[in-house]
Amino acid sequence: MxxxxxxxxxxxxxxxxxxxxxxxxxxxxxxxxxxxxxxxxxxxxxxxxxxxxAAIGYPVVRVVFLTRRRKDDGELPGVRLTREQQPALWAMVDRIAERTGVRGPAEIRLVPEVNAGVLEETRLLGLVPGKRHLVIGAPLLIGLTEGELESVLAHEFGHYSNRDVRLAxxxxxxxxxxxxxxxxxxxxxxxxxxxxxxxxxxxxxxxxxxxxxxxxxxxxxxxxxxxxxxxxxxxxxxxxxxxxxxxxxxxxxxxxxxxxxxxxxxxxxxxxxxxxxxxxxxxxxxxxxxxxxxxxxxxxxxxxxxxxxxxxxxxxxxxxxxxxxxxxxxxxxxxxxxxxxxxxxxxxxxxxxxxxxxxxxxxxxxxxxxxxxxxxxxxxxxxxxxxAGKQRVEWPELVRRAMLAHAREAAAPAGRALTALGLPATVHGLLDAVDAGRAWEFTDRMPKSEQAAAATGRAAREFARPVLREELGHAAVVALAEAGLAGWELSWSGPAELHLPDGFEDAFDAALDAACADTADTAPLRALLTGAGLPSPAARTV
Structure with a gap:
């Protein structure tokens, strides 16, 4: 056509x-x-x-013919890249425009999206041409080679040469x-x-x-x-x-x-x-x-x-x-x-x-x-x-503080449950609850699935045991991180990597299992935390 x-x-x-x-x-x-x-x-x-x-005709007149549509005026999005500031990019654009034999853009805009596009300020529904704009997404500059970017821009100028911009x-x-x-x-x-x-x-x-x-x-x-x-x-x-x-x-x-x-x-x-x-x-x-x-x-x-x-x-x-x-x-x-x-x-x-x-x-x-x-x-x-109100920090500090905030958020329900039991919202508070035989009272205050809520007796304990273990793990990690004894390291290959004190990770699983057993023993986990450098709180009566 x-x-x-x-x-x-x-x-x-x-x-x-x-x-x-x-x-x-x-x-x-x-x-x-x-x-x-x-x-x-x-x-x-x-x-x-x-x-x-009249009931049929009024909405047609009101919506189709009388309602004003907003005009897309004002500043285009993104950052304007001038010839003086960006000569190399403009040189590529000019070269492509010359090779396609079309009028090049009056300005180039850098936008955050993975996109490139052409815009033209036309009149009479595009029949009268006007000022042209080229929009380039920053991710294209970051992720493409010069040869590939030239292809993307040539595609956009292909629309110019085919007069598709005016048709658009x-x-x-x-x-x-x-x-x-x-x-x-x-x-x-x-x-x-x-x-x-x-x-x-x-x-x-x-x-x-x-x-x-x-x-x-x-x-x-x-x-x-x-x-x-x-x-x-x-x-x-x-x-x-x-x-x-x-x-x-x-x-x-x-x-x-x-x-x-x-x-x-x-x-x-x-x-x-x-x-x-x-x-x-x-x-x-x-x-x-x-x-x-x-x-x-x-x-x-x-x-x-x-x-x-x-x-x-x-x-x-x-x-x-x-x-x-x-x-x-x-x-x-x-x-x-x-x-x-x-x-x-x-x-x-x-x-x-x-x-x-x-x-x-x-x-x-x-x-x-x-x-x-x-x-x-x-x-x-x-x-x-x-x-504008966010603090700018370097990547290592950003990851460390952000992951600690996420860990605190994950441990928040356990903290609220411990507070309701009159215990400190800490790993030692949770260990005290286990030693006092109140572990299942603690897990009963935690969010539950429908199956866990309906279970009783031994079955309820089996549902609650992994909850207790997970919350003990969260609480221990938060305590170590807050004390500067553990932290997260940025990894571009995968999720942020949690680094625990030397030798801690090897004994951590066994210590958690002991604290969550039917005959609970919190001594291994307490000793592990103390050995890592986390001070033990003064003994308290539960």
Missing amino acids: STSTRAVTAVALLAGFYLLALGILVGLLALDVALYQASGQLRPGLAKIWALS ALTVAGRRAVLHTVGGLHHRADRHQAGEAAKLAAKAEKRLAKGRKPSDQEATGGVDRVLAGLFTLYAKLYFRVSEAVGRRQEYAADLVAAQLAGRDATAAALRKMPVLDSAQDFYLSRYATIGWDAGLLPPPGQVYGGLLDLLSDPKRRQELADHALDLPEREPDPYDSHPPIGLRVAAIEALPDDGRGPGADTPALALLHDAERVLTELEVVSLIPEA
Whole structure:
């Protein structure tokens, strides 16, 4: 399908959306006029029909034609990368623009997402071109080589050369209009349904008070729900057509990328994109924000920049390489603007070998001058306001303090149970409870599964024993860590590693087992803690 045909299709579908709404209004008006002419006079029944027409027509006029949609104005997200500050990156962009023969972007923006995209400030639904913007995700600079990044950017310029950016404005405008109207109608239907449900509940309560059976009538959302369903059907039609256009655009842009940057670099970049997306999510949740609840963040520039350390770890690098080779197989979604990544890779790898290999293997981050400063600026403009109040600490200190906070949180229920028993919320307090024969009284105050709560006698003890053992372990680790005798060490290969005092771990399991046996013996664990350097509290009566 040619570009002009695609544009006409997009405009026709968008116009058809409004024509559907206008057709409903015209049809209602024509029906009302025809009924009046047929009756020859104004009858009470006509007033009811006109009222129903108004009830149907009002939400169409109100939601489709009268509600103002927010304009996407103001500053674009991310950090602006100027030519003066980032000459190497701009040189690559200019080179790709020249090779594709298209007008380059007026500005480049760095964003935190695993994404690259082109935006154009068009008018008249994209028919009149305007200022162009290139958006590059920081994870792409961190995780791709220069050759792979060149492929990604060439893909985006492929959209320029195919005039897809202007066409995208048409489909985006249509998507927003359709989603806005369908959402508005469903919102009205939800409110209508809630009002109906409240009235029906009040009626049912009155009938029950009179000893009568309540009605089985259910709230539906009325005319608003019917209209929402009708426009939803149109939305599905629009999305199927417009997103099919989008998928063709992606294949065409991939081909441009392969022609400019090489087949192998393009395939490698495509394989890495979903892997980088997963790695970014994993890094942010398991590393960058590990100390969020404790009021901690990594050093400036490391909230996003620390991803490089994760990707540089040999074990993680091998894991990611394996994932890149094992792309998930799935069928194309008719409502997705992008084809499945596996199909895109297969299409590129099916091209003849161009002999260019993977391209420049220099890390793409080398293109970014003063990367730490830029990534720090990105944090300032992209993190939520609460981040400004977090303390910035180096990675080793961050992991140590964050893991101690997590350990304290895990031990908190045990602390509350001990306090309720009148005992110190410490490992020695729990050991005192065991020595006083109150261990099962303690576990009885801990959260339980349904099976554990229903168990009695010996069975209850067996459910409670692992709980007691786990809480003794938590309490011991917290006590040692708070005393500076144990701690956690950062590992980019896996979870933070807990380091206990020398010789402690070898005897720890046996000491816990002894304290949780039917004939409990807390002496081994007490001796182990004392030998590690943890002072014993003064003896107390339980």
